[in-house]
Amino acid sequence: MLDGGNSRKWTRRSVTTNTQGRNKSGQCSDPRKLRQEILDVTVSTSATLNLNKIETSQYQQIQHFDIRQLIAQNKDLASLVTVIVFDTETTGFSRERDHIVEIALQDLQGGENSTFQTLVNPECRVLNSHIHGITTNMVNRPDVPRMEDLIPILLKYVKSRQKPGGCVLFVAHNARTFDVPFLCNAFRRCGVDIPSDWLFKDTLPMGREAMKSEGSKPSSRSISLQALREHLGIPLDGSAHRAMSDVKVLAAVFQRLTFMLKLPLASLVEDAFTASEIGTPKKKSSR
DNA sequence: TGCCAGGCCCTCTTTAGGGCCTT
Numbered sequence: 001m002l003d004g005g006n007s008r009k010w011t012r013r014s015v016t017t018n019t020q021g022r023n024k025s026g027q028c029s030d031p032r033k034l035r036q037e038i039l040d041v042t043v044s045t046s047a048t049l050n051l052n053k054i055e056t057s058q059y060q061q062i063q064h065f066d067i068r069q070l071i072a073q074n075k076d077l078a079s080l081v082t083v084i085v086f087d088t089e090t091t092g093f094s095r096e097r098d099h100i101v102e103i104a105l106q107d108l109q110g111g112e113n114s115t116f117q118t119l120v121n122p123e124c125r126v127l128n129s130h131i132h133g134i135t136t137n138m139v140n141r142p143d144v145p146r147m148e149d150l151i152p153i154l155l156k157y158v159k160s161r162q163k164p165g166g167c168v169l170f171v172a173h174n175a176r177t178f179d180v181p182f183l184c185n186a187f188r189r190c191g192v193d194i195p196s197d198w199l200f201k202d203t204l205p206m207g208r209e210a211m212k213s214e215g216s217k218p219s220s221r222s223i224s225l226q227a228l229r230e231h232l233g234i235p236l237d238g239s240a241h242r243a244m245s246d247v248k249v250l251a252a253v254f255q256r257l258t259f260m261l262k263l264p265l266a267s268l269v270e271d272a273f274t275a276s277e278i279g280t281p282k283k284k285s286s287r
Numbered sequence: 288t289g290c291c292a293g294g295c296c297c298t299c300t301t302t303a304g305g306g307c308c309t310t
Contacts, residue, residue: 090310177294178309
């Protein structure tokens with residue numbers, strides 16, 4: 001159920017989300033319309049956010065989820081697992097100092113509402129616009145959601161894609177040391193826990209393994225997302241280093257890698273990690 | 288003044304160092 005109750009106050013400032021790659025300014029004052037627009041991901045959306053802490057906490061109370069128990073019980077994983085490829089653009093590499101400026105998701109089961117994309121207001125200057133083309137002026141605006149505005153929407157969107165009693169497998173390139181720590185820190189700053197039924201899969205070691213299986217020396221071939229895309233003959237759709245464009249590339253790369261490595265869904269899920277397994281940053285080593 | 292990201296993997300290796308990957 002997406003509504004989650006009717007007694008909440010709708011007082012947050014207006015924001016703009018965009019679920020298909022284009023941002024459109026504008027506001028919506030009707031909460032019911034907001035709900036409809038957030039889920040209507042085949043068109044650009046604009047929204048006034050009215051979600052409060054109480055609503056967010058509803059998602060934090062998800063019961064502990066143990067996918068390994070389901071595997072042991074030989075449950076039909078295809079009917080339980082939602083695979084979502086995602087990518088984040090940030091203000092830099094530091095998970096502590098830098099912030100997310102764009103996030104995009106694609107549910108691999110496809111169909112209506114299968115993609116979600118939005119810019120994120122980092123509330124700081126964007127100094128690496130030369131990388132992704134996202135400028136300070138594009139995101140430091142009242143109609144672009146801050147992370148605390150976005151999290152309830154994101155939780156709702158993912159919940160809307162989730163299968164009853166199932167989990168979500170989020171896939172990203174370098175997920176373990178980049179996207180997931182950034183996501184964890186963004187949630188932590190907002191006082192929200194990553195749901196325990198969110199699992200994560202990193203395609204970086206998959207790419208390394210696939211190259212190895214082809215006989216390449218590990219050090220001789222790049223396993224960056226763009227290098228894998230070129231190697232696998234996948235066309236670039238949009239600009240590299242924009243979140244949705246990279247998500248589309250990664251979705252194709254991920255499916256090719258699972259085929260090359262003959263990885264069944266159970267294996268993918270079993271090797272996945274949870275947000276709680278992402279440790280706190282270590283002190284810089286002496287080397 | 289010193290720091291400025293962090294984890295994984297490879298090798299000229301494991302009591303270490305350096306490159307890759309993400310923005």
